[in-house]
Amino acid sequence: MVLARTGLRRLPAPLLCGVMALHASSLAARPALLPSAVAASPVHACSSARQCCWQPVGFLTQPALPQAPLCLAHAAPHSAGPGLRDTKLSPRLGNSLWGARMQAGSSGGAHAVRRSSGASASTSTAQLSIELVPCLSDNYAYLLHDAAAGVTAVVDPSEAAPVRAALRARQLQLTHILNTHHHWDHTGGNLELKKEFGAQVVGPAADKQRIPGIDVALAEGDTWQFGGHEMHVFDTPGHTRGHVSFYFPGSEALFTGDTLFSLGCGKLFEGTPQQMWASLSKLAALPAATRVYCGHEYTQSNARFAWAVESGNERLAQRSDEIARLRSERKPTIPTTLGLELATNPFLRPSSQEIREAVRAKPDASDAEVFAAIRRKKDSF
Numbered sequence: 001m002v003l004a005r006t007g008l009r010r011l012p013a014p015l016l017c018g019v020m021a022l023h024a025s026s027l028a029a030r031p032a033l034l035p036s037a038v039a040a041s042p043v044h045a046c047s048s049a050r051q052c053c054w055q056p057v058g059f060l061t062q063p064a065l066p067q068a069p070l071c072l073a074h075a076a077p078h079s080a081g082p083g084l085r086d087t088k089l090s091p092r093l094g095n096s097l098w099g100a101r102m103q104a105g106s107s108g109g110a111h112a113v114r115r116s117s118g119a120s121a122s123t124s125t126a127q128l129s130i131e132l133v134p135c136l137s138d139n140y141a142y143l144l145h146d147a148a149a150g151v152t153a154v155v156d157p158s159e160a161a162p163v164r165a166a167l168r169a170r171q172l173q174l175t176h177i178l179n180t181h182h183h184w185d186h187t188g189g190n191l192e193l194k195k196e197f198g199a200q201v202v203g204p205a206a207d208k209q210r211i212p213g214i215d216v217a218l219a220e221g222d223t224w225q226f227g228g229h230e231m232h233v234f235d236t237p238g239h240t241r242g243h244v245s246f247y248f249p250g251s252e253a254l255f256t257g258d259t260l261f262s263l264g265c266g267k268l269f270e271g272t273p274q275q276m277w278a279s280l281s282k283l284a285a286l287p288a289a290t291r292v293y294c295g296h297e298y299t300q301s302n303a304r305f306a307w308a309v310e311s312g313n314e315r316l317a318q319r320s321d322e323i324a325r326l327r328s329e330r331k332p333t334i335p336t337t338l339g340l341e342l343a344t345n346p347f348l349r350p351s352s353q354e355i356r357e358a359v360r361a362k363p364d365a366s367d368a369e370v371f372a373a374i375r376r377k378k379d380s381f
């Protein structure tokens with residue numbers, strides 16, 4: 001049983017009668033389920049030990065949201081730029097650790113870093129500073145910064161200009177580019193940023209021929225050191241053949257590209273449903289508190305599909321309302337958490353009886369088979 005093997009929780013069957021009746025009556029009024037004309041807008045995101053908060057660019061002098069007292073961005077002087085001050089890094093962690101575990105790769109000038117037991121150099125207990133950078137119409141790139149080590153990375157730069165602007169605003173020099181997969185809307189800024197900053201490009205070994213400018217090729221089981229932060233690599237194929245996801249356990253942060261979305265998952269362009277289900281199961285087995293940073297702002301449209309297959313899910317109803325509120329205020333819905341996804345994302349819930357009925361799954365269908373049926377239904381939704 002896949003769920004048992006991966007640690008995915010088998011959630012209880014939804015309360016069908018009362019809850020479904022309640023939400024059927026409120027369906028028309030639920031703003032999250034209505035078409036939205038909210039456009040992507042420049043936003044700032046930052047993370048702290050327990051809270052995240054969001055502020056539109058240009059309004060950074062407004063008070064932080066009251067529920068986000070630990071926000072690193074708003075604890076920092078505005079002149080220093082938001083979201084990139086990390087005050088708790090150990091001073092003994094620095095550039096000396098950078099690349100300490102590098103080994104020669106197999107081909108193409110790329111370098112692989114293989115997992116070495118008991119030799120981790122990552123001892124930082126501080127959170128990695130993470131800033132969301134909107135790109136194109138609905139893509140997100142992310143700036144990662146370790147102030148003590150003086151390293152700054154961007155995850156999946158669709159285009160160079162917004163990344164450059166974010167770097168200049170923070171007076172940072174880009175040192176690394178991390179790519180989850182080869183699609184142009186995740187790698188389009190690679191060569192321009194690499195040329196401008198001399199940044200090292202890190203990406204999936206299985207697709208290294210399709211990653212522009214790649215220097216370091218990583219695969220399942222690899223670890224890679226980013227300043228004082230250890231990054232674990234998972235192969236997560238399905239959307240593309242060589243997709244990888246990046247996990248920073250010390251910061252409980254997971255970069256999923258187009259594998260796992262908030263309330264959704266990527267289309268299966270180059271992989272099978274079985275591959276994607278295995279990839280999602282691997283990610284879902286990480287701690288529930290893990291914050292998920294995905295490649296697109298698709299949450300509101302994904303919520304409409306989720307509601308169509310599981311309207312008896314009370315947590316999903318609550319989340320849909322929150323998503324509608326965020327988008328009406330032109331705020332991002334990212335990051336989400338794995339715990340929230342396990343409770344509301346239909347692609348992680350093939351054991352839900354309501355979803356099984358919605359996709360007309362056979363009673364003895366496996367979770368992978370139900371996942372495939374959910375994916376097919378979403379493709380024509």
Ligand SMILES: [Zn+2]
Nearest residue numbers: 181183239258
């Ligand atoms: Zn993609």
